[in-house]
Each structure stands twice: as C-alpha cells, then as structure tokens.
Amino acid sequence: MSTYVVTCSFCGTANxxxxxxxxxxxxxxxxxxxxxxxxxxxxxxxxxTFDSFINAxxxxxxxxxxxxxxxxxxxxxxxxxKAAEMLAGKAAVIQVNTQENPVLAGRFGVSSIPxxxxxxxxKIIDRLSxxxxxxxxxxxVRRHL
Numbered sequence: 400m401s402t403y404v405v406t407c408s409f410c411g412t413a414n415x416x417x418x419x420x421x422x423x424x425x426x427x428x429x430x431x432x433x434x435x436x437x438x439x440x441x442x443x444x445x446x447x448t449f450d451s452f453i454n455a456x457x458x459x460x461x462x463x464x465x466x467x468x469x470x471x472x473x474x475x476x477x478x479x480x481k482a483a484e485m486l487a488g489k490a491a492v493i494q495v496n497t498q499e500n501p502v503l504a505g506r507f508g509v510s511s512i513p514x515x516x517x518x519x520x521x522k523i524i525d526r527l528s529x530x531x532x533x534x535x536x537x538x539x540v541r542r543h544l
Contacts, residue, residue, distance in 0.1 A: 405437045405488035408457070416488065439487035441479055441494045446503045452493065453521045459490040460518040461540055464509045466498045471530050472513045481533035482540075490540055517543055 401418040407427035414428055416437045425434045435458045444452055444462075453460060463479050465472035483492035497504040497512060507516060507523070515527040517540060524543050531539070 401439075403437055403439055403487040405434045407432060407434055435488070436491070437488045438491045439484045441483045441492045444493045444495055446500045449493075449495065449500075449503055450521075452491075453518065456491050459524075459540065459544060461486065461490055461492045461536070462507075462516045462518060463492070463494045463513055464497050464504055464507065464516070465494060465513045466496060468498065469512050475513045475530040478531060478533040478536060482536040485533060485537045486540060489544065515539075519543075 402415045403418065404413045405416045405425070406413055407430060409432040410427060410430040412427055412429040414425070414434055416425055416434070418439060421438055421440065422436055424436065426432065427434055436456060441463070442452065461482070463475075465475070467473070479492065479494065486492060495503055497509055511528060513528075513530055515531075515536065517524045517526075525539070527536070527539055
C-alpha cells in the first residue's frame with residue numbers, strides 16, 4: 400500500500416500516512432498532536448460542500464474549476480490527479496464542476512476554464528489559467544508555501 404509523508408504543523412516531524420487513511424485524522428508520532436488531513440486524490444466539491452471543506456482543512460487548497468464539456472479540462476485532468484498525489488500531505492486538491500456549480504464559479508470570477516486557484520484559509524493567494532503539467536502545478540504551489 401502507498402504511503403505519503405505528512406509534516407506535523409506543530410513540531411515539524413515527517414510522518415508516514417497510509418493511503419487508506421485519506422481524509423482521516425491522525426496523530427504525530429513525535430508530539431502526538433493532530434496531523435493535517437492528507438488527501439492524495441482531488442476532492443470533488445459542490446456549492447454545498449465547498450465552504451465546510453475549506454473551513455475544516457488546515458492548510459493550502461488548490462482548487463481547479465472545470466467543466467465536463469471542455470476538452471482542455473478533460474486533457475488536464477491527469478495532470479491535476481498527479482499533482483494531488485505529489486502534494487499529498489502538503490496541500491489538498493479540489494475540483495469544482497462549473498456546469499453544476501455556477502454560483503461558486505461566479506464567486507471566484509471564473510471566466511475561462513480550466514483555471515486553478517491557490518487558497519489559504521479561504522483567501523485567494525494566486526490564480527493560474529490554462530492546462531499545465533503536474534510538475535508546473537506543483538512548482539507553482541510550492542513557490543507560495
């Protein structure tokens with residue numbers, strides 16, 4: 400089974416977390432404080448689930464806005480999934496279908512897709528438009544961490 404490294408926000412210790420613990424709380428092996436939740440797959444959020452997820456997640460969030468009818472979005476999906484795996488334990492990756500969640504897309508001023516937003520504590524830190532490689536996405540996120 401795959402494992403991911405989650406760094407404790409309190410003491411800085413690197414902790415291995417198994418993939419089957421995705422989205423579940425764990426404790427640091429050193430200081431025993433709660434670890435940030437680990438997600439290695441993009442989480443599909445809606446207008447109803449978005450705010451509660453953002454408020455509950457104690458770390459950076461990479462939000463992709465997309466639509467199923469968009470060929471660029473479909474081609475970009477593997478890069479987003481790979482980026483989610485590469486960022487596991489450091490940031491959560493979420494996806495919002497703009498066709499099904501137009502109010503949320505409007506709230507972010509989405510005018511073209513695919514588009515990525517980097518959020519910290521619910522606030523937009525940066526925006527990146529267009530399809531990118533997973534490596535470019537991760538490098539962009541790491542510049543802001």
